Amino acid sequence: MSWVVLIIAGMLEAVWATALSASQGFKRWRPAVIFVLGLAGSMAGLAYAMTSIPTGTAYAIWVGIGASLTVLWGVITGKERASVGRMLLLIMLVGCVVGLKVVS
Template sequence: MPWIILFLAGLLEVAWAVGLKFTDGFTKPLPTVLTLAAMAASVGLLGLALRTLPLGTAYAVWTGIGTVGTVIYGILVMNEPAGVLRLVCIAMIVAGIAGLKLLSPH
């Protein structure tokens, strides 16, 4: 269960990272409120997952999900470049996340 909670926290990190783009420097009320809510929920779920998961592993997986998810969103929705080297770097992040998960004692 803590891994599911951590995964949801990572998805919410993607949501708030994307949301930052739409707040226009926190000047747009609705995107700002939604972004701040996603931030709070993401950190809150991370905190719950940390009850049983190792800190370093959980934090790295959380940020990795956020990073990879945000880059994929940028590529698929915002037409950001998806060059071969960029995709290789994303694959390395995914491999690191998977490795940390597999090597975690929980």
């Protein structure tokens, strides 16, 4: 169950990071509210997962999921460029996250 919560928490990290950018420095209230809710859910999920998953592993997986999804969302929405090098690095990041789970 902790792994499922950790994955959801990582997804929420991407939500709050994207909402933070969309809030334009907290000038837009809807993305700001999504940011606060996403951040709270993400941190709560990470904290819960850390009760049974080693801290370093949980944190690395949480960050890896959040960073990967944030970049992918930027590429999908056209706000970031999808270069071959960038996509290869994302694949390596995901591979490292999966590797951490495998060896845990």
